[in-house]
Amino acid sequence: MLSIKSFDEISLMREAGIILKSIRKELLNHLKIGISTYELDMIAAKLMEKHGVVSAFKGYQSYEGYTCISVNEIVVHGVPSKELILKTGDIISIDLGIKYKGYFVDSAWTYYLGDIPHQTKKFIENTKSSLFAGIEKVKPGNKISDISLAIYEVGQKNNYGIIEIFSGHGIGKNLHEEPYIFNFDFVFKDYILKPGMTFCIEPMFTLGSKEVKILKDGWSAVTLDSSLSAHFEHTVLVTEKGYEILT
Secondary structure (H helix, E strand, O other): OOOOOOHHHHHHHHHHHHHHHHHHHHHHOOOOOOOEHHHHHHHHHHHHHHOOOEEOOOOHHHOOOOOEEEEOOEEEOOOOOOOOEOOOOOEEEEEEEEEEOOEEEEEEEEEEOOOOOHHHHHHHHHHHHHHHHHHOOOOOOOEHHHHHHHHHHHHHHOOOEEOOOOOEEEOOOOOOEEEEEOOOOOOOOOOEOOOOOEEEEOOEEEOOOOOEEEOOOOOOEEEOOOOOEEEOEEEEEEOOOOEEEOO
C-alpha cells in the first residue's frame, strides 16, 4: 500500500527539503582538496544540529556516518573515513538524508575536484540529466516504469554501466518505503502515480561495469572493474498536474 501524504505531511516534507538544500549548499563550501571524508561528515553533522534536524543514516542498520560520501569507484554508501583524503581529480558523491519532525527527505549529488577529463565531466552531466529525465515523467496517470525507462534510456544511449542492485524508493515517515524505482527496464511492482505520493529518484551510472562488490566496512559498494561512478538523487512529490522537487 503506497502512502499518499496529507497537506500537513507535504508541508513538513517541504520544510525538510528547504533545510536539506541549505545544508547541501553550506557543506559544499567545505568540499576541497586535502579534507578527509570523515571531516566532511563531521561538518555535515554540525550543520544538521544547527538546523535542528537529525541524520537519516546515522544508526540505520548500525551505519556509523551522518552522510554517505562515495569517492571515484565507490558507487554508493561510502562510509566517511579519516584515511580517505580528497585530492585533485576525485569524483565525490555526497548523499544527504535528514529527519525533520518525523519525516524524511533524501538527496545525492556528484561533484569533482580540480581538472578531470572532458569524458568524465560529460559522464557526470549525463547522469544528472538522467535524473531530470526521470523526474519529467512524474505526473498523475503515469507509472513508475515510465520513470525507470527514462533513466535507462539515457544510460543505454551513452553505453554506461547502469547499477541494478540499488534503486530509488518511496519516502515519508520511513526512509525507505514502496515504491522501488529501478534505473533500468525492470519493475518490482508497477504503480500508477497519484497526487500526494513522495519518492526518491536516484540514478547511479558507471563508466564501466554495472557489477559492484561490498567492501569490508559492510557498506561501501564499489564497481567490480574499478570504473568511475556518479549518483544523483532528489525527493519528489507528485502534484495534481505534475511534480515538485522537494530537495
